[in-house]
Amino acid sequence: MPEVAFWQGNEAIAYGALAAGCRFFGGYPITPSSEIAEIMAEELPKVNGRFIQMEDEIAGMAAVIGASIAGLKSLTATSGPGFSLKQENLGLAYMAEIPVVLVDVMRGGPSTGLPTKIAQQDVMQARWGTHGDHGTICYSPASVQECYDITVKAFNAAERYRQPVLILSDEVLGHMREKVVMKKLDPTQLVNRKRPNVVPEKFIPYLADPKDDLPCMASFGDGYRWHVTGLTHNDWGFPTNNPEEIEKKMKRLMRKIDRFRDDIVEYETAFTDDAEILVLAYGSVARSSLSAVNEARSRGIKAGFFRPVTLWPFPDKEVEKLARKIKTIIVPELNCGQMVLEVERAVHGRSKVVAQSLVDGELFKPDQIFKVIEEVA
Amino acid sequence: MAIRVKDYTNKQSPLSPGHRLCPGCGAPTAVHQGLMAVDSPLVVVNATGCLEVSTTVYPFSAWRVPWIHTAFENAGAGVSGVEAAYVALKKRGKISEDIKFVTFGGDGGTYDIGLQSLSGALERGHDFTYICYNNQGYMNTGAQRSSATPRGTNATTSPAGSVVPGKLQKAKDLTAIAAAHNIPYVAQTSLYNMTDVAEKVKRAVETPGPAFVNILVPCVLFWGIDPALQQDICKQAVETRFWPVYEVVNGEWKLTYKPRKRVPVEEFLKPQGRYRHLFKGEEGAKMLQQAQADIENDWVKLLQRCGETWTPEE
Numbered sequence: 001m002p003e004v005a006f007w008q009g010n011e012a013i014a015y016g017a018l019a020a021g022c023r024f025f026g027g028y029p030i031t032p033s034s035e036i037a038e039i040m041a042e043e044l045p046k047v048n049g050r051f052i053q054m055e056d057e058i059a060g061m062a063a064v065i066g067a068s069i070a071g072l073k074s075l076t077a078t079s080g081p082g083f084s085l086k087q088e089n090l091g092l093a094y095m096a097e098i099p100v101v102l103v104d105v106m107r108g109g110p111s112t113g114l115p116t117k118i119a120q121q122d123v124m125q126a127r128w129g130t131h132g133d134h135g136t137i138c139y140s141p142a143s144v145q146e147c148y149d150i151t152v153k154a155f156n157a158a159e160r161y162r163q164p165v166l167i168l169s170d171e172v173l174g175h176m177r178e179k180v181v182m183k184k185l186d187p188t189q190l191v192n193r194k195r196p197n198v199v200p201e202k203f204i205p206y207l208a209d210p211k212d213d214l215p216c217m218a219s220f221g222d223g224y225r226w227h228v229t230g231l232t233h234n235d236w237g238f239p240t241n242n243p244e245e246i247e248k249k250m251k252r253l254m255r256k257i258d259r260f261r262d263d264i265v266e267y268e269t270a271f272t273d274d275a276e277i278l279v280l281a282y283g284s285v286a287r288s289s290l291s292a293v294n295e296a297r298s299r300g301i302k303a304g305f306f307r308p309v310t311l312w313p314f315p316d317k318e319v320e321k322l323a324r325k326i327k328t329i330i331v332p333e334l335n336c337g338q339m340v341l342e343v344e345r346a347v348h349g350r351s352k353v354v355a356q357s358l359v360d361g362e363l364f365k366p367d368q369i370f371k372v373i374e375e376v377a
Numbered sequence: 378m379a380i381r382v383k384d385y386t387n388k389q390s391p392l393s394p395g396h397r398l399c400p401g402c403g404a405p406t407a408v409h410q411g412l413m414a415v416d417s418p419l420v421v422v423n424a425t426g427c428l429e430v431s432t433t434v435y436p437f438s439a440w441r442v443p444w445i446h447t448a449f450e451n452a453g454a455g456v457s458g459v460e461a462a463y464v465a466l467k468k469r470g471k472i473s474e475d476i477k478f479v480t481f482g483g484d485g486g487t488y489d490i491g492l493q494s495l496s497g498a499l500e501r502g503h504d505f506t507y508i509c510y511n512n513q514g515y516m517n518t519g520a521q522r523s524s525a526t527p528r529g530t531n532a533t534t535s536p537a538g539s540v541v542p543g544k545l546q547k548a549k550d551l552t553a554i555a556a557a558h559n560i561p562y563v564a565q566t567s568l569y570n571m572t573d574v575a576e577k578v579k580r581a582v583e584t585p586g587p588a589f590v591n592i593l594v595p596c597v598l599f600w601g602i603d604p605a606l607q608q609d610i611c612k613q614a615v616e617t618r619f620w621p622v623y624e625v626v627n628g629e630w631k632l633t634y635k636p637r638k639r640v641p642v643e644e645f646l647k648p649q650g651r652y653r654h655l656f657k658g659e660e661g662a663k664m665l666q667q668a669q670a671d672i673e674n675d676w677v678k679l680l681q682r683c684g685e686t687w688t689p690e691e
Contacts, residue, residue: 028490029521029534037521041534045541053522053534056450056490081448112425112448 003182009147009173010077012180013103014039016151017075019182021190022101023049024074026063028056028082031115032171033105036077057082061089064100068093069228071219073155077103079171080113083122083129090164091130092230094253097206097215099158099193101151103167105174106283108361117361118171120283120334126166127312133250135257136312137264138166142286144178150309156191157264161256162214168311170334172284172363193217200224206249207235213256257313266309267318271297275304277373278322278329278351280343282308285332285364292369301377311339316346323347328376332356332369352376380414380576389441391419396439397431401604403568403594403611404428407510408481410571411578411592417477420459421445424452424486427517427596428510449486453494453507456480460503477582478505484525485515488551499558499587506581506588509551512596520599520651524549527619528671529664530651532599537654542664547671555589556625562586564624566633567593567611573622573633580624593620601650613645618672618689621679630682639689642668 007015014036017025025040037053044051049072054060057078064074078086083104093100108114109121122129126138137157141150150167158165196203196216205226208215215235218224227237234245257264268286271293272278281289286307296303306322308315323329329351331340340355347353356372358364392408404427412419421444423429429446432439447455456478466472482491487509495507514532515521522532527548531537535544552565562584564577574592581588593614597604614620617640623632643665646652655661655668680687 029515029518031518034518034521034533038519038533038536042536042538051534055492055524085450112446115430 005180005182006177007144007148007180008035008175008177009141009144009169010035010105010175011039012144012147013077013151013167013169014043015182016148017101017155018043018047019148019185020073020152020155022073022075022155023047024064024067024072025049025051025076026054026067026074027060027076027078028054030057030079030082032107032174033077033079033082033103035174036103036105040075057085058089061086061093061102065089065093065096065098068098068100069220071221073099073159075101075103077105079105079107079115080109080122081111083125087125087130091132091134093164094130094134095132095230095232096228097162097217098164099162099217100164101154101158101167102164103151103169106168106170108359114361116171118284118334118363119359119361120168120170120285121338122168123311123335123338126168133254135163135254136166137161137163137257137310138168138312139309140168140282140311141173142283142307144173144176145180147173148180148182152185152189159191159193160214161260162193162217163257168283170283196222196224204235205237206233208252208256213252213259261313264310265313265315265318267315268307268309270305272304272306272322274302276302276327277376278304278306278326279369279373280306280308280319280329280331281333282311282339285334288364288366289332289369291366292373295366295370296373296377301373303373303377314342314346316342319343319346320348320350323350326351328352328354330354330356330369330372330376332358332364332372334358334363380572380579382413382571382575385413385575388413391421391440391442392432393439393441395437397434398427399597399604401595401597401602401607402427403512403596403607404483404510405432406568406607407508407574407592407594410568410574411508411590412479414575414579415477415479415582417582418442418474420476420478422447422452422456422459422478422480424480424482424491425449426483426486428481428483430517450490451494452480452482452486452491453496453498456505456507457498457501457503460505478503479582480505480507482507482509483517484509484511484513485517485523487511488525488549489523495555496558499555499560499589502560502586504585504587506578506590508578509589509591510594511591512594512600513548514596514599516596516599525551527668529655529668531654532651542654542660552589552591555591556628556630558587559628560587560589561627562588562624564589564633565591565620566622567614567620568595568608569612569615569622570634577624599651601653602648606648610645610648613640613648616640617642617645618676619645621676623679623683630679630684632679632683632685632687635687636689639691642672
């Protein structure tokens with residue numbers, strides 16, 4: 001019998017993390033994400049986990065990196081200003097290849113912005129916020145149920161691909177209550193990082209298996225020697241200025257995500273078979289969008305719906321394929337036009353792309369999107 | 378620097394009525410009492426927090442003085458820039474007035490995320506006063522623990538339950554940390570006595586160079602107290618020596634109030650909802666003992682620093 005709960009999105013993320021095996025949370029309270037920290041503070045000690053409230057978001061990110069290196073699945077959660085503060089340490093996690101999950105419950109920005117209002121302004125920051133090149137895995141849930149399910153997926157992806165995985169939730173989703181069914185997870189559904197399969201003397205910490213470009217990860221205290229650094233390093237983890245070694249590391253960092261792109265990318269569609277107009281939306285906006293598309297269909301307009309579940313990697317091939325037979329793609333976003341750039345890049349001019357921006361702190365109402373569908377129809 | 382409250386009763390506060398802080402909140406009282414006796418023109422720098430968000434609800438501002446909101450972690454750095462620009466403009470003859478700079482931050486923005494920024498500003502020696510309105514937690518985001526939260530407090534990220542009796546760590550001694558910067562003026566006070574707050578802040582503002590004042594203020598909502606008890610609860614904090622009041626002038630420590638009678642810490646803790654769990658069961662009794670022991674230890678240290686031997690009567 002599955003257990004059923006009536007949760008906020010933030011609660012679903014916290015319990016999803018616990019179900020995924022998360023046993024450490026390091027973070028700092030910030031609206032509208034604080035409930036995640038509060039639940040972890042209460043629940044982690046009950047499962048022999050550890051919650052630490054850090055002195056700021058920078059420290060929160062650093063602590064989860066440390067905890068992950070020590071061997072625990074680790075989570076941190078924040079919102080806009082905190083996401084900005086975490087960026088440098090996020091880069092460290094990409095460089096040192098440390099699995100962690102970071103949740104950003106998006107609010108309006110820039111700066112302190114709108115702490116209690118919804119926005120989707122951190123989409124490009126999620127991709128490019130920290131300096132330097134790296135692959136990004138970023139999920140965008142659109143329901144409370146999905147908050148739970150995606151958090152499990154995010155931990156699995158972090159463990160499998162040995163890097164930080166981001167979840168971009170938003171203020172509405174974080175505080176909205178919906179029914180959640182907690183499916184029983186058996187151990188085979190949970191991924192754990194690859195452990196070294198050689199004796200400590202033979203261990204080369206960043207030597208990747210050519211089959212997957214992923215090195216095995218030891219934990220501190222296991223007896224395996226591992227030099228962890230944010231400096232560009234060679235297979236032994238030591239800083240290097242050797243052009244060959246530098247290129248090898250950088251190319252592999254990108255490749256370990258690129259080659260599994262099709263495994264990672266997720267999306268949802270509705271009414272796309274005969275659609276002439278496509279509404280592409282993510283997060284809470286996807287809910288208003290689907291409602292608008294249903295309304296259009298009921299009035300005989302051939303509208304379809306596309307929702308990237310992974311914002312990064314972006315489902316560009318899939319969007320491109322659809323664009324071949326679609327006249328117009330509408331991209332409603334709670335920002336001044338971020339993901340629409342990615343859609344334009346993907347469709348190569350095959351269909352017209354219309355940006356619809358809303359930056360007043362409110363969520364789109366379905367009829368606002370429906371109106372644009374009507375205009376382009 | 379004795380002041381007479383009577384002399385200032387007709388003076389307009391830089392913070393006007395009509396702001397949206399809770400009835401009984403200690404933050405606006407700290408602003409009113411603190412700035413009451415300051416005669417110079419002021420610029421106020423405010424870190425993110427209750428005081429900032431509730432005094433500037435669009436389209437209104439409750440501030441009658443130039444006021445800047447920085448982010449959460451950078452009020453010390455923000456005021457550094459403002460003060461440095463003022464010095465430069467004054468040198469070039471663009472400003473003739475003697476302007477003073479006062480920064481307000483809560484304990485979250487001061488003890489935790491803003492400590493680095495505050496420390497930098499104190500060390501560089503800018504002429505400004507930093508006032509921490511310390512309500513011992515992240516009250517603006519819903520009562521999470523901060524490093525100013527006392528041991529044994531029930532907070533949302535250090536919840537009291539059947540196993541763990543609230544926060545286990547002792548509060549950081551930020552006033553001593555500020556004093557360790559060897560700045561000309563540091564003080565600790567609470568809203569127990571209007572003249573003490575007014576005198577200390579006046580002295581801080583009028584002292585050239587950096588000054589730091591740590592004011593214990595209640596949060597009605599999350600301390601779980603009657604809004605009418607603002608001054609009483611602060612008085613108990615001082616009388617129980619939970620929050621001793623003192624100043625450090627050019628490195629000289631001085632007790633500014635000596636409680637005559639020994640008052641047990643329970644008198645301060647009991648009226649507060651956040652300590653309800655300490656008055657139940659064995660674990661609670663242990664925490665109360667610990668709280669009293671913490672006070673006695675800190676008191677001995679403080680007396681040593683002040684070169685005093687004062688002990689309240691039993």
